[in-house]
Structure formats: C-alpha cells, structure tokens
Amino acid sequence: MKQGLSLRVSQHLALTPQLQQSIRLLQLSTLELSQEIEQMLDENPFLDKEFEEAPREEFGLDKADAPARDEEMEPMREVPSLDGGMSEITVDNTASDTEPSVDGVAESWDGDGSVEFSADDSEWGGDAPASNNNNTADSDTADATELARMQESLTSHLHRQALALRLSPTDQAALRYLIENLNDDGYLEDTLRSLAEGLGGDDEEEIEELEHRFQVALSLLQSLEPVGVGARDLAECLTLQLKALTPKGEEALQIRDTAIRMCKQPMEMLAKRDFKRLAVIVGDSETNVKVAIALIARLEPKPGRRFADVERHVVVPDVLVTRVGKSTTAPKFKVALNPDVMPRLRVHDIYANALRGGKGEAHAGLQQRLQEARWFIKNIQQRFDTILRVSNAIAERQKNFFVHGELAMRPMVLREIAEELGLHESTISRVTTNKYMSTPFGTFELKYFFGSGLETDSGNNASSTAVRALIKQFVASENPKKPLSDNQLSEMLKEQGIECARRTVAKYREALRIAPTTLRKAL
Template identity: 35%
Template structure:
C-alpha cells in the first residue's frame, strides 16, 4: 500500500481562480448570473450626488483619497484633477424636463426611463449594413422579372464573407423550384448583374476574376491597366513570386512597365467583401485599469465603473437570522456562496490593481516614449515583487486591459523577452520591432531596406540580431519584404 501527497483546491479557491482569469465581460456575466440565482445577492442601488444625505447628515461626496507624496504599490490612486469629479448634479445638468420637450425631437434622445443608466449607447448606435443587405438594396433599383430576381437573390445569398461565389450554379437552387428548368446562360446573366452592384470585384468565382472585375472598373487612362489585365489573366502565379524579369519575358514588355502594373494590382482588394464584415461585439474590450500621470509618475487606477458590484440582500439576511435552525439548511449554502462571491470580488479587484500598478511602475518609459522604450519584463519579476505565484500573475494578466493616453493595451503586451545589446544592457523584443518599423517608415521607397541591411542598422544601434530574426519581426509587424515595398520608377 502506497501513500502519496496530492494538492487539491477548495471550492472557494477554485471560484477565486476562475473569476481571476475571466475577462471583464465574462466576469460581469458571471456576477449577473450569480445575482439572478442567489436570493442573498443583489445589485447595489446607485445614488447620485444630490441624494447622498439623510443617514449621513453633513457628509460630503468622497471624490477619492488624497495622493500621497510617496507612491506605494499597495495603495489605490485616483486623479483628483480628472474631469467629472466636480460634475454638476443631474437636476442642473438637464436643461428642461420631458414635459417641456417638443412633440418631435428629431434624432436626439431626450427622455429615458428612470431605471436606465445615465447614458444609453443603444440610443446612438447604428446597425452596420451587411454585404447581402447592401446588394439587395442596390438590386431594388432594377426592374426585373420574378424569375430574374429569384436567380440574383440566390447568388447574393450564396456569397461568402470575402464576397466570392464559390458554389457551382447547379448547387444554388433546386431545379424543381422553377419551370422551365434554369439554363446555364440565365445564371451567367444573373451573375453579371450581381457583379455590377456595389463594390467592383464582388461575386467573382476566383482571384483572377475578382482582380479583372476591379481593373475593368478603372478608367481607361489608368497607367498600367492594360498590362495589369494581361498579368492577371496569363501570369498571376509569377506575380505572387515577384518574378518581374519572368513577367517581362512572358509578356514581352519592359520591366519598368511590369513593375508599374504590379503596383497597380497591389492596390486592388483581393477580398472585396471584407469591407462589409460586421464587427463582432465580443471583440470590444473594457479596460480594467486606467493609467494617468500624477506628477512625474504614471499610476494605475482601478476602473470601478467597469467592475460589477454586488451586496448581500439585507431582507433575506435578516430572515435567515430569524429562522429556526431546522429551517436554515436550504438557505445556509446560498448564503455561504454569496459571501464567497463577495470576498472573491474584492480579492480579484485588489489582485488586478496590484499587478497593473507593478507593471506600470516598471514600464514608465513606455507611457512617456512609446513601444521603442518598452523594457524587458517577465512574469516572475512581478510575482517576486508581489509575493504571488507565477500562475496567479498569468491569470491576472490574461484578457485584462489598461487604458492610457497611448491607447488600450492588454496586460500581456508589457511582457517581452530581453535581447542583449553591445553595451552589455538589454532591450525588449517589442522595442526591436518598433525600431524596425521606424527604419522601414524612413526608408527610400525606390530603394527599400532588405532584412540584411536592417540587421546591420540595428547593429549600429547596439542591438545585435540575426537576419532571420529581423525577418520574423518584420513579418510580425505585417510589413512585406523589400521586393514588395519597392516603388517602380516611372519613365
């Protein structure tokens, strides 16, 4: 018989770990679900500045603690000069009541229910038009027979997200739906009609047809249009390999004209339907922390408005205290879960804020100068400073974002491996990518910098990296190689 030790997590610790690694949106849904299912939990009532009276007579609205002289990572900081701290009460903010408003107010929202938040973005948001909606709207301007409209609508519905028709005509509709059966010529006519709608290049069956439709839509005097059309039709594979000399021999044209035509082709859209793609609401992020500059230091402040809040329901808690011991068994577990959730909310908020402040304290130069000044940082450094495990820091930085004057960044963006320099110091991989981007932005379009030249220029800056590393970093910033960046010389 063998004995062994095994580490197991208590239900409370499992809940804390689960909540810590959630994004703000997932965390908000989790808390809302807990409030809906647990009678001992409720959302705290929001009070305005004008209502903070009564029980606390003579008290004033606290706009945040004062900023101490010595900045400590264990305390919260707020910007006392931030806009909104001295806002007028709501009664002074609204110019007139709903009864005084005119019968029609145009497109501007004037009144809302009292149980809605102060600003409802749904009153201002507009719905994005999809590819199919746009094409069907354009189709309304054509006088078509019922059969012709049936065919064109089938083609529109069959387009993929890139705007291509990748379904054969025979699979678009059942032949029994129309009488007489649909001929191939009818499908071709309907396809040509769809290709004339909206953006050129839509409803193409392959890349060559897509580019050809866009070239045909250009004015006749466009430089390089004729050769570009021949390249797309006869030698599109050579264009993908940037074989300019081979294209010149195949088409019997000067290489300068080939380069001009290739540059024209690169201005076309290989996925014309992409501009109609709707934005997934799940891709929106809510910053967990706001970074502001206080004096000479950048300080992280928790975004309390984005953090869901919950409190114990006083009525049910009082009923639990007055109930007999024999009647408490059903409510005891719910009350315990409610208290666990309350503690998890506080622990999660405190952990994220401490991790954020530790990151900001080590990346002060980033917020002053940008990515080129981002210093190397490892999870173990933050873990050692805060006395936490590395896995806890990893969970606290996953799907967490901070808002700063430079934009919104994920916590993990500030962690980057270090690269050695000739002076014996270190720099981050993010800073090297920023240097490469600056060099490419400042290069001569007629003579773009190759990866070898970029590596040499980095070495002069004191950063020694191999050519293949430069190629990898250049690909990460989505910059094409030098051959594709070269601008053709016009005769």
C-alpha cells in the same frame, strides 16, 4: 490473504470550490466576466445588481411651472460636484447585523468548515460612477458600440440595391439567394452547380434550370456596389474592378488591359513581382507591367471589408494609467481600475434577512446559496484587487515606457512580478491575459509589457519589444526604392549595440506584419 486495518498519514493538495471559482474568474476577460455575472444573477436569487435611480418628484403637474422656494433650493447648493476621476475598488459595509452560521453548510466553500463572515451584504465598487446613457439628439459624440450597431451589413446593402432592379419574381429570388451565400469578404465560395444541386435534389433538368437562373443572377450581383462583390476568387474580384474603370487616353486603356491580362496569371507571379517574366507572358513592356502592378495594388481585394462588424473589435481597458503632476524630471503616474468595467453587486438584503432564525433542510440549502453569493462577490473583488496590484508593479518597472514610449521598454518576465507580489507565475499569466491597460501611448494588453532580453555591448539587456520598435522605425525611414534587407537591419541594430541575428530580425519583421524587401520596393 489476511485482511486487516491500518492507518496511513498522507498529504495532498485539494482545491476548494471557492478557490476554483477564484482562479476561473481571474482568467476571464471583461466580456466573459460580464456574461458570468449575468448567469450568476439569473441562478442565484440572493445576488442583486445595484442601480442608481434618480429621486422621484413629489409634486404634481400643477406645480411643475411654479418657482422653487429658497428652502427648496438650499440643499441643492450644498450638493458637492461629481468627481469625474478614476476610483478604485471600495467596499461599503452597511449591513447592521451579522448572519447566523449554520453548521456544515459552507464547508464545501471555504475549506475549513467555518461560516463566520463579516456583514458585507451591501454593494461593492460603490465609487464607480454609473454609465451615461443619455441619448440626446444634439450629442456630438457616439459610443463605438452604438456606431457599430448602426452600421449597415453587406447583405442589407446588396438587398437594398436589388429592390431597385426590375426583375421577375424568379430572378429576384435567385439574386437574393446568392446574396445570402456570400461570405464576409463579399466572395461567393460555393459553385453555382453546388448551389443548384442543393435546391434541385436529384432532378437533373431542374438543376440545369436553376444553374442557368443563378448564372443570370450572378451577372446582376456583380454589377452591384461595391465593385468586385460576387467574385469566386481574387483574380475575378480584381478583374471586375479593373473592368469598371474608365481610363482616359489610349495609354491608360493599354495599362488597364495589361492589368486584366496579368490577373489571369497565377497570383504568385504578381506577389513576387517578376516583371520580366510577366512582360513576356502578357506581351507588353516591362515599364507598363510595373505601372499595371501599381494599378492592381490600389484595388480592394476584399469588397466586403468596409461592411465588417466592428463591434467585436472594441477593446475596453481594465486599467487606466494617467500622468499626475507636471514634473518633467520625476514624472509620476496613477494606476487605477476602469470604473466602467467594475460590476456593482450586492447581496439582496430582504432575502438575506428573511433567512434569519429559520431551521430545516430547505433553510440550509438557501443558506448555502446565500454563502455562494457572498463568495462570488468576494472573488470578483479579489480579481480586481489582483489586477490592480499587478498593474501597479508593471507600471513601476516600465516607468520609462509611459514617458518615452516602446523604445524605452525594458525586458521583464512573469517571474519578476510573481516574486515581487508573492504570487505564482501562473497567476500572473492569468491576470495579464485578455486584460488591457490604457496608457498615454495607446491601449495595450498587459502581456505586451513582458518580453525577453537581447544582449547589448554595454552588458545590459534590451527588450524584444524595444527591438521591434527600432526595426519598425528603420523600415519607416528607409528609401522606398532601396528597402532594407534583414541583413542590413541586423547590421543597423549592431551599430546601436544590440546583438540580433538575421533570422531573429526576420521573425520580428513578420510579427510586425512588415512585408519582405521585394514587396516593399517601390515601382
């Protein structure tokens, strides 16, 4: 084998660390971005968060009650009122000097070996007003997350009731142990035997004693509020709630007893509402069976539902769309970023100025960290700029939606927005995932405005979102005693000029969480 040297010219695509960070920040949600910023603030000493602080009073307590002089009040009259409107991203260039470059430091961050940057060490997003943290006692409104924090959990609610029971220390401990093993819906998923084995080990006598204690504690748990808590399955949960009812009259008592006997049957029979078969099994008339099913339908299948943590369900919109002007013929809308989700970041001026004129390997490493802080701020700004561009394009194409609602939604795919803005479809997909827009009709994910089209008699296409809205409208206005089938819904859509097969109607109905005909039929 002969050895030799040869030259080869080739091209390949390489993502620089700065571009990789930009792509990663683009696909993060608002909550994930906040966590990323907090982590970066902990790791990079050159990155700082801007805080607005009130000016300190320069007079003492002895002058606190003294009337202000005219020359002191004059500047206050000249202060303009705060603008409560929505602001877009702005960059304030307040640094006086540019940073000297260091050869080879930032090559891994910008991809071209250049470290020439404009002096942009100040905060960005400066027009965003600071959040209001005034917690006054006479406030009529409260933040949703604060209400969620104040909400009592299911376990705390049950523990508080257990304290009012006069129990021995052993029974109190057994009851407390069962409460801690409930799931979020209020069910006891583990069997009493498995719980006893987890505490008793290999001692069979101790296991049996623990199981007996747990059986007593279970009866106490199921007597607490909310009714149905501590059930092992849905049938037991419904039965506990039925037994807690106090019917008035023999007929009502008979209906309740019939409902209890029905809960002992497989739940599939109740879901299918097979009245005739249930009437034969429980030994009652078909009429009473229908009334009993209606009674069961009013029960709560998840007793712990109202104690669920609602804080994680709070959605903060990234983009705000508001109507501008009062014109009805040509309405205009303003698209702006939500100032509450825009971070206020800047490069720490004191640390950055301390690096000027330094030399050595340690200085080069610190200069690298400074460069990373600048790139991080720039990439976050680019993220919000891209979100705003995409949102403007969506609002322009779906203008009828902001006027008439989802029935006026037009079909749109990611490729259309990508071609209009000169971006890749994958970029549009990242921007529209877990990003939300506040509109006059509610808050929606940006992906909500994209949808395929269905053919119409006029030759145009109807958006799948508009078709789902039509189906929802048809079902809402149907006769409860004779609900519309999927075939009937398909025919009604054809009357509107929209070709939609029965299977497509069924898929849209399930996506809207609309029950089938048999379950929607009124008793």
